[in-house]
């Protein structure tokens with residue numbers, strides 16, 4: 324097959340390919356899984372800032388190509404861009420008819436890169452949150468429309484079976500009119516202290532983590548966020564030189580198409596003990612007039628305990644490597660979400676009918692919520708109306 328897909332990849336961190344031994348992230352495993360399952364050639368053009376990232380990326384991609392046995396299908400090259408999208412675009416030269424961009428860099432940089440790649444008419448997938456400011460998301464929305472170039476946001480929970488089940492059950496009316504939803508979502512201290520030390524101050528735990536369950540409610544109910552009140556604490560991280568909230572709790576009011584108002588409570592933090600049995604603790608509950616749905620998202624029933632390590636709760640549903648014939652394959656909702664984007668681009672089926680992939684119209688809701696959450700935090704937990 325001569326047809327090949329060119330993927331412009333911005334970012335080479337934890338989520339792209341992992342940084343520690345035998346960790347591979349999600350984005351690179353998804354691209355290679357797509358190539359393997361569809362016997363499709365892919366060239367990855369990687370925007371890179373320094374030699375250390377180049378070395379890490381090279382190690383991971385060669386290891387993954389071997390594990391998945393896709394040496395013949397995958398090529399890659401680097402463009403040194405010093406963190407600048409302008410430099411990247413000036414150096415990028417391609418006549419490939421089939422291309423897609425994936426942006427996975429710190430939250431506060433999503434906008435500037437997305438804007439430049441969109442202007443070059445590259446269809447995009449941006450990791451969540453789309454942008455930190457609502458106006459920036461609106462600019463991307465207008466740009467995408469004017470240039471007829473799609474932009475999606477990688478909200479992988481839309482592909483989680485628990486939440487797909489919840490959406491279907493809710494839409495069938497099984498739990499009646501929604502009354503309230505609640506979630507506690509935490510991550511270990513090592514995330515802000517070690518993994519994201521360079522940029523933890525430039526986002527907050529609600530924009531980085533809580534946003535997932537804001538999009539989840541939008542996905543399940545199609546409701547519209549109306550107003551928000553949020554509180555936060557700065558006690559632990561600030562003592563370690565990182566000026567960001569340890570935890571944020573918010574109360575978010577939604578309105579359904581038939582004008583029913585319901586509440587969503589999200590409690591999130593990134594100061595969970597490093598001894599936790601998983602990287603994230605998370606759950607989701609939706610209660611209505613006729614019933615409730617409870618999704619336990621951390622303890623999915625699979626644990627491992629060995630002489631070397633304490634008990635670990637395994638999430639077999641997110642991004643996992645499994646033996647597959649004589650090699651390996653990655654499976655899970657993390658993989659499905661990215662493969663789905665790639666397939667949409669190839670088939671040019673970039674329609675708003677596909678409700679699982681979060682398109683730019685859908686992403687405006689979660690961006691409006693995180694933007695107004697920040698306002699409420701700055702104004703003593705005042706209720707802030709969300710204007711869309």
Ligand SMILES: NC(=O)c1ccc[n+]([C@@H]2O[C@H](COP(=O)([O-])OP(=O)(O)OC[C@H]3O[C@@H](n4cnc5c(N)ncnc54)[C@H](O)[C@@H]3O)[C@@H](O)[C@H]2O)c1
Nearest residue numbers: 334335336337338339372376406407427428429430450451
């Ligand atoms: N880690 C996860 O599990 C996860 C999951 C879903 C989404 N995300 C999102 O993915 C994004 C990246 O997260 P990560 O965990 O990979 O972070 P990371 O800090 O490990 O990696 C960030 C990457 O961005 C690059 N970068 C920094 N400044 C840049 C610039 N100016 N221009 C171009 N590249 C630049 C860095 O070199 C690095 O490769 C974040 O928005 C995060 O919210 C992360």
